[in-house]
Amino acid sequence: MIILGIESTAHTFGVGIASDKPPYILANTYARYVPEKGGIHPREASRFMAANAPRVLSSALRQAGVSIGDLDAIAVALGPGLGPCLRTGATIARALAAYYGKPLIPVNHIIAHIEIGRLATGLRDPLVLFVSGGNTMILASAKGRYRVFGETLDISLGNLLDTFAREVGIAPPYVVKGRHQVDICAERGERLLDLPYIVKGQDVSFSGLLTAAIRALRAGGKLEDVCLTLREIAYSSVVEAAERGLAHTRKSSIMLVGGVAASPPLRDKVRMMAEERGDVRVGLTPPEYSGDNGAMIAWTGLLYYRHGVTIDVEKAFIRQRWRPEEADTPWLEED
């Protein structure tokens, strides 16, 4: 069984090809939209995707050594994400499915992050800490679905880091050699400032921290100290929320996924937390699968296809706000 998957929820247009036999992932190619200034402009990003899609698609097929005729089905991320970007990926997927007569499989982007993480880390039933530019969530399987046990009450962790870096003039580019500008700047910080640390139950909140950090800088604080404080508070609070999630769900492993999962200081904190709790296994998703990618859509599409889940082309609408607990996951056992 060979499935092609298309990812286009935010800044990445990715195409992956998955097989039900090892090595499971046959191709994973992408083109990433990097704004020259400011944040992601959805329409600009979608134009970039449309322009780069043919190249990414054919290089994925080449990488896997298959032709479109060999594919069993086309999977596509229908949400959650930015409308114009989602529409570009959905349009391409629908066109491929209709033109070549292939079944179409709807995939939830968040579920796909979790499933590729499980494939890559080998963890069977972890608590998931999903941190990216668009999302900050703590999830775990319960009663046959992935349920949300904690999340941000306002902006995401990635959005906090990006917005701060942009506001104080150290980005774009946001990430240099796999490290975020805030992480780089924080290494030269010496003093911890008094900025708000907000954990409510298993939820976190970052908008107050963002405002306070910018204010601290304008009041004469050293940029490096503000970055250090921001990093410490932001990462510690998501790790604390995850720890609460572990205690609440009694899962024995934790998996870190999403674009911000590549951050070395965040990985260190997750490891330290697991070590202190004892008997908690840690799964760190490798960089090629932690950020947005097409392979995760292809792989999750394969899981759906095995259970006979497909969607009619004319019903394959995008869902910008698709919650993970609304998505069926028939491969999860009922507990």
Added chain:
Amino acid sequence: MVRGGLTLIHMGAEAKLYRGIYAGVEAVYKYRVPKKYRHPQLDARIRAYRTLREARALMDAGINGIPAPAVLLVEPEEALIVMEHVEGRLLGEILEHVSGRRLEALFRMLGRIVGRMHEAGLIHGDLTTSNIIVTKDGRLVLIDFGLSSKSRRLEDRGIDVHVLLRSLESTVPEAAEHAYKSFLEGYGEEAGASIAEEIAEKVREIRMRGRYVAERRQSSLEAVLHNRE
């Protein structure tokens, strides 16, 4: 800190709980453990703050007739509180086995307690089913006030209720709506029906922000956009 005769009974996310006798009373020693993943300065600040915050909230609760363990000793610098031991099981542990009238009665009672607490200006801050004890004789006792705050704002009350609702949805999704309805009735009995309605509205609004948006997807505008795609 840990004196003789104490047995570890629970290791929570942030604290270790020991059972022992304090001044002749069956007591729980709650010690907030240092977290290596936090910067030492930040860690010390958070542990001392939450210890003090929790002790104050427990005393506040006592004064206002909200069932919570009585405080016996507080040492903020040591991140230690000694409090009365409450015998019972966690609401989260028994929920699976409760339904119908008994579920309604439990959540109506919880609604009254939370309504009274909010009317007293106290926000729990971590109102999950793991932080509510059901005693043998069927009373409810709130515990774990480390994230509590003093506020009368609708926003803070709403988040309290939202955290409770989400903990229901993630553990007993099939009974959550039923339980929530009874909770709001109880809340209204203490705080007034119009306040309970405002809270319910606020919870809906909180869920439509940021990521809490399941309910928004049905909005007509978005449906139109989808269909015209």
